Amino acid sequence: MSTKSQVLTLLMKQAPAFISGEEMAQQLSLSRTAIWKAINELKKEGHLISSSRNKGYRYDNSDVLSAEGIRLSLDSETPKLSIVVLNASESTMKDAKLAAINGEPANTLIVADIQEAPKGRFGRPFFSKAGSGIYMSMLLRPNQNFEEMAQYTVIMAVAIARAMDDLTQVQTEIKWVNDIYINGKKVCGILSEAMSDVESGQISNVIIGMGINFSLKQNEFPEDLREKATSLFPETEPTITRNQLIGAIWNQFYRILTQLPEQAFLEEYRQKSFVLGKTVSFTQAGVGYEGIATAINDHGELVVKLQDKTEKVLSSGEISLSSINPTL
Structure with missing residues (x-):
C-alpha cells in the first residue's frame, strides 16, 4: 500500500x-x-x-471515488476485492474483459468517475457526467453453466435496489430485466456478459457492469432524457458518498450469493417488478408480440400470456420490452 x-x-x-x-x-x-x-x-x-x-x-465529507473509501464500506463477510479506480474509462466492461484476458483474479472491481463511451444492452448509449455517477464492472469466475447466467442480472438488480433503499430511503422498482427505477424514471442500468470455456462448456468469466445516476441534477440531463431518467439525488445534495453506495451494493450482492440456492431474492425481485400484470410489447426473432406479463420464473425469465392464450418465456438476451402499459 x-x-x-x-x-x-x-x-x-x-x-x-x-x-x-x-x-x-x-x-x-x-x-x-x-x-x-x-x-x-x-x-x-x-x-x-x-x-x-x-x-x-x-x-471531511468528500465524494471522491477511492479504493480506500470503498474498502472501508465493505463488510467483513464480503470477499476481498481487487479494486481499480480510474479517472475516466471508455468502458469499464471493456476494462473488465481485458482484466479477464490478462488473468486478473476473481472479484476484480473496476470503477470510473466518468465513462466516455458508455453503452447498455444492445449497444444503447447512455448519459455520463464526471463526479455525478457510478460506472463500474466486476469480474467474476463462477465456473457455472450458461442457464444460470440470467440469475446474475437478477441478483445484481436486487442488490442495487436493497442498497439504494437502505441508504437513501427511496422506493426503488425494477423493470425486467435490468433497469432500476425511482418515481417512474430510470436511475440505473445493468449489463451482464459471459465468457465461456470451449472445452468444458461452462462460463469461465462473468462481467457485471452498471451505470448509476448518483447526483446528476434533473436539469443537467439532455432534454430528451429528462422525462425518462433521474438520479438518486436529482434536486438535493447527497446524504451519502458514492464510495458508501458502491460498498453497500457489493455487500448485498455477495450476501445473496452466500445464500444460494435459496430463492428469496427472486421473490424480492418479483415484488419490486412494475412489469408484472401489465400489457407488454416486445419483439422476438424479428416478430412483434403483445401480451400480459404474468410471472417471473425461477430462472429470472419473464412469462407473457399472449392474446391467443399461448405463453412466451422471455430470456434477457433475446428481447427488449418496447412498451409497458396498464392492463385494462
Missing part, C-alpha cells in the same frame, strides 16, 4: 475526529514530511482535509 493510500485510509477511519501528524507518523511508521506530502497530494485530487495547528488533520 502506498504512503498516500495509508494516509487516506487512516484519515477516513478517524473521521470525523482530528488526528495529529505525529500520531499518524507513529501509527504508519512514516516521517512527518511523508505525511504532509501525502496530504497535499490527496487535496490536489479533491479530498477535503481540514488542518489545525493544535489538533492535526481531519477528513
Whole structure:
C-alpha cells in the first residue's frame, strides 16, 4: 500500500475526529514530511482535509471515488476485492474483459468517475457526467453453466435496489430485466456478459457492469432524457458518498450469493417488478408480440400470456420490452 493510500485510509477511519501528524507518523511508521506530502497530494485530487495547528488533520465529507473509501464500506463477510479506480474509462466492461484476458483474479472491481463511451444492452448509449455517477464492472469466475447466467442480472438488480433503499430511503422498482427505477424514471442500468470455456462448456468469466445516476441534477440531463431518467439525488445534495453506495451494493450482492440456492431474492425481485400484470410489447426473432406479463420464473425469465392464450418465456438476451402499459 502506498504512503498516500495509508494516509487516506487512516484519515477516513478517524473521521470525523482530528488526528495529529505525529500520531499518524507513529501509527504508519512514516516521517512527518511523508505525511504532509501525502496530504497535499490527496487535496490536489479533491479530498477535503481540514488542518489545525493544535489538533492535526481531519477528513471531511468528500465524494471522491477511492479504493480506500470503498474498502472501508465493505463488510467483513464480503470477499476481498481487487479494486481499480480510474479517472475516466471508455468502458469499464471493456476494462473488465481485458482484466479477464490478462488473468486478473476473481472479484476484480473496476470503477470510473466518468465513462466516455458508455453503452447498455444492445449497444444503447447512455448519459455520463464526471463526479455525478457510478460506472463500474466486476469480474467474476463462477465456473457455472450458461442457464444460470440470467440469475446474475437478477441478483445484481436486487442488490442495487436493497442498497439504494437502505441508504437513501427511496422506493426503488425494477423493470425486467435490468433497469432500476425511482418515481417512474430510470436511475440505473445493468449489463451482464459471459465468457465461456470451449472445452468444458461452462462460463469461465462473468462481467457485471452498471451505470448509476448518483447526483446528476434533473436539469443537467439532455432534454430528451429528462422525462425518462433521474438520479438518486436529482434536486438535493447527497446524504451519502458514492464510495458508501458502491460498498453497500457489493455487500448485498455477495450476501445473496452466500445464500444460494435459496430463492428469496427472486421473490424480492418479483415484488419490486412494475412489469408484472401489465400489457407488454416486445419483439422476438424479428416478430412483434403483445401480451400480459404474468410471472417471473425461477430462472429470472419473464412469462407473457399472449392474446391467443399461448405463453412466451422471455430470456434477457433475446428481447427488449418496447412498451409497458396498464392492463385494462
